[in-house]
Amino acid sequence: MNKNSSIDQRDSADIDRHFADFIGSFGGGDLPKLAAAALSRNIRSGHICLDLANGPAPVDEDAAWPSLKKWKAALKESRAVASGDDDYPAASDGSPLVLDKAGRLYLRRYWEYEKFLAAAILGRCDKNPPARSNSGDLHELAIETALAKRFVVISGGPGTGKTTAILKILERLIDAPGGKNLRIALAAPTGKAAARLEESLRGGVKGGALVDERLPKSASTLHRLLGWRSDSSSFRHNSKNPLPVDLVVVDESSMVPLTMMAKLFEALPPQSRIILLGDQHQLASVEPGYVLSDIAEAASQPGSPLHGSLVAFQKNYRFGDKSHIFALSNAAREGDTTHMFEILGAGDTPDLSMAATPSAGKLMEKLRPAILAGYSAYLKGSNPAEALKKFQKFRVLCALRSGPYGIENLNRKIEEILRSEGLVEGGSRYYAGLPVLITRNDYELRLFNGDIGILFPDPEGNALMAWFVDEVGGLRKIAPARLPEYEPAFAMTVHKSQGSEYDRILLILPDRESPVVTRELIYTGLTRARDKVEVWYQEAALREAIERKVPRNSGLKDRLTKGLKSL
Numbered sequence: 001m002n003k004n005s006s007i008d009q010r011d012s013a014d015i016d017r018h019f020a021d022f023i024g025s026f027g028g029g030d031l032p033k034l035a036a037a038a039l040s041r042n043i044r045s046g047h048i049c050l051d052l053a054n055g056p057a058p059v060d061e062d063a064a065w066p067s068l069k070k071w072k073a074a075l076k077e078s079r080a081v082a083s084g085d086d087d088y089p090a091a092s093d094g095s096p097l098v099l100d101k102a103g104r105l106y107l108r109r110y111w112e113y114e115k116f117l118a119a120a121i122l123g124r125c126d127k128n129p130p131a132r133s134n135s136g137d138l139h140e141l142a143i144e145t146a147l148a149k150r151f152v153v154i155s156g157g158p159g160t161g162k163t164t165a166i167l168k169i170l171e172r173l174i175d176a177p178g179g180k181n182l183r184i185a186l187a188a189p190t191g192k193a194a195a196r197l198e199e200s201l202r203g204g205v206k207g208g209a210l211v212d213e214r215l216p217k218s219a220s221t222l223h224r225l226l227g228w229r230s231d232s233s234s235f236r237h238n239s240k241n242p243l244p245v246d247l248v249v250v251d252e253s254s255m256v257p258l259t260m261m262a263k264l265f266e267a268l269p270p271q272s273r274i275i276l277l278g279d280q281h282q283l284a285s286v287e288p289g290y291v292l293s294d295i296a297e298a299a300s301q302p303g304s305p306l307h308g309s310l311v312a313f314q315k316n317y318r319f320g321d322k323s324h325i326f327a328l329s330n331a332a333r334e335g336d337t338t339h340m341f342e343i344l345g346a347g348d349t350p351d352l353s354m355a356a357t358p359s360a361g362k363l364m365e366k367l368r369p370a371i372l373a374g375y376s377a378y379l380k381g382s383n384p385a386e387a388l389k390k391f392q393k394f395r396v397l398c399a400l401r402s403g404p405y406g407i408e409n410l411n412r413k414i415e416e417i418l419r420s421e422g423l424v425e426g427g428s429r430y431y432a433g434l435p436v437l438i439t440r441n442d443y444e445l446r447l448f449n450g451d452i453g454i455l456f457p458d459p460e461g462n463a464l465m466a467w468f469v470d471e472v473g474g475l476r477k478i479a480p481a482r483l484p485e486y487e488p489a490f491a492m493t494v495h496k497s498q499g500s501e502y503d504r505i506l507l508i509l510p511d512r513e514s515p516v517v518t519r520e521l522i523y524t525g526l527t528r529a530r531d532k533v534e535v536w537y538q539e540a541a542l543r544e545a546i547e548r549k550v551p552r553n554s555g556l557k558d559r560l561t562k563g564l565k566s567l
Helices: 014-024 030-044 068-076 108-122 138-148 162-175 191-204 210-214 222-226 258-266 291-299 324-334 337-345 360-379 384-391 407-420 519-526 539-546 556-562
Strands: 049-051 081-083 097-099 104-107 151-155 184-188 247-250 273-278 310-312 352-356 394-398 435-438 452-457 464-469 475-478 486-488 491-493 502-508 529-537
Touching (some): 030 068, 030 097, 030 104, 097 108, 104 108, 108 556, 138 162, 184 191, 273 291, 291 310, 324 337, 324 352, 324 529, 360 502, 394 407, 407 486, 407 491, 529 539
Parallel strands (some): 081 097, 184 247, 394 491, 394 502
Antiparallel strands (some): 435 486, 452 464
C-alpha cells in the first residue's frame, strides 16, 4: 500500500490487516483496503460502521483522510462493496461490505441488523401520540405512554424510579379488560441484571396485589428468553417461532448490543408490547452498538416517528438534591469539568471522599485500609447466605484489565492483603472466601456471564462449594471444579459492574490518560454506589476523561429519525 493509505501499525491488529488483504482481493486499489482495515478496527472498538465522511485521524503524519467523494469513487470500483442506497449500482449479491448514501461503510451483516431493527421499531410506533399527563408527573406520563404505545423507552439513572413506574404500568395493564391473561416476560442482558430486576419488582409489590399474582416468577437473560442453542448462533424463538408473550420488559437496555436487540425484535409477535428500561448515559454494550442511546436520541427529535415514545426520568429519589454522589455523577454525565472539580476540591463528605491515585509502588499500602474495611465482614460470615449478602455491600471498581491499576493486578494485591491478615488461607486455586465472577455462559449449570458467587464451606458436609443466588432468591451450590471460566471478583471493571449496585465503592482511575477512560465510564462507575463513593484520580487524567465523549458510529439514529422512507 502506498504512503497515503498505509495502516498505522500501532492501531491495527492482525485481524484488521488480514481483512484488508481479503477486501483487496476484490480489486479497487489501495483505498478499499484502507477502509476495510479501519472498519475492522472500528468494529473491535464497538462501532457499527465506519463514517467515511468524518473518518478517524490521519493514519500517518503526512496522510490526509480522503474526501467522501474520493472514497465513493474508489469503493465503487471494488467488487466487495454493495450500495445500501441507489447512488450507484449495487455490487454482486453477498458482497461483504455495504456503503450507504451518507458515506457509512458496514460489514453486510451489521447493515442488515441495523436496517431490520430500525424497521421493527418503526413498525411498532403508533401514529397517535399518547395523552399527556397534566400533573407534570413523569411516572404518570410513563404509564400513559406505555398504555398507548407498543414501544416505549424509560430512561433514567439509578434511583429515579424506573422500577416503580414499571410496577404501576403492569398494574394498570393487568387491571385493564383482558389483562388477567396478559403474558409478561421480564428480561435483562445478564443473569446478574435479571436477578436485580426480579428482586426490585418483587420488593415493590404489595402483598396480595393482582400484579403479584400475574408477575412472572423469575426474570431471565435475553439468551435464555430467546432459547439459546449451544451449536448455533441463532435462537429457538424467531420470526417463524415467536415468543409467546404480550409484553416484554428489558432492563439494563444500554448493555444490549445491536445483534441481540435485532434478534429480540425478530422474535416478538406483531401486536406485543416492549418496554426498554435503562440509562441512556451509561456505558454502551461491550459488543458493537450504542442502541439505547441511538433510540433515545431519535425519540427526542420532534419530527421523529419515535417522538413521544421516550420518558426520561431526572429526579433522583435515592440520593436527594444534597447528595455529593448525585452532583458528581451529573457533572460527569454532562462533561462539566468545572463543577466536577469544584465538588472534588471541596473535601471529603459523608458520602464522597477522594484521593490521588498512588504510584504503583505505593498501591498496596494505600489499598490495605480500604480493603480491610470493605471485605472483612463478609469473610467473617458464618454461612454462605450471610457471606454473599455482605459481599454485595462493597466493591473495588476500575477502568482497565491490565497494568498497575487494572483488575488483574488489583485482584492479586487484594488477595495478598487478605492473606497477610489471615482472612483467607493458603495459596491454592480454590479457597474459602474467594469471590468468583463468571465470564462465560454455561446454560447447563444456569450460570451466566456476570454472575457472582463465593467459595464457602458447605454447612452440611464442610466441602468447599461455590455458592450463587438462584432465580427465586435462594442459594444453589456448585463444585468449584465444575465452574465455567471465571475470574476473582474483589476488583471488577466498571463494564462488568453494570447492572449492579453496592452500598460503597472504591473507584480507582489510572494515574495517566487512557482512551478507555471516558465520561460514560466514570458516570457509570459513580452511579454503582448507594451510600458512599471513594474515588482515586489524577486531575489531568480525569479532566481528559470527562472531556472525552466517544460517539459510536451508527446509522440507527438517522434511520429512526427519518422513518420508514429511509429504509
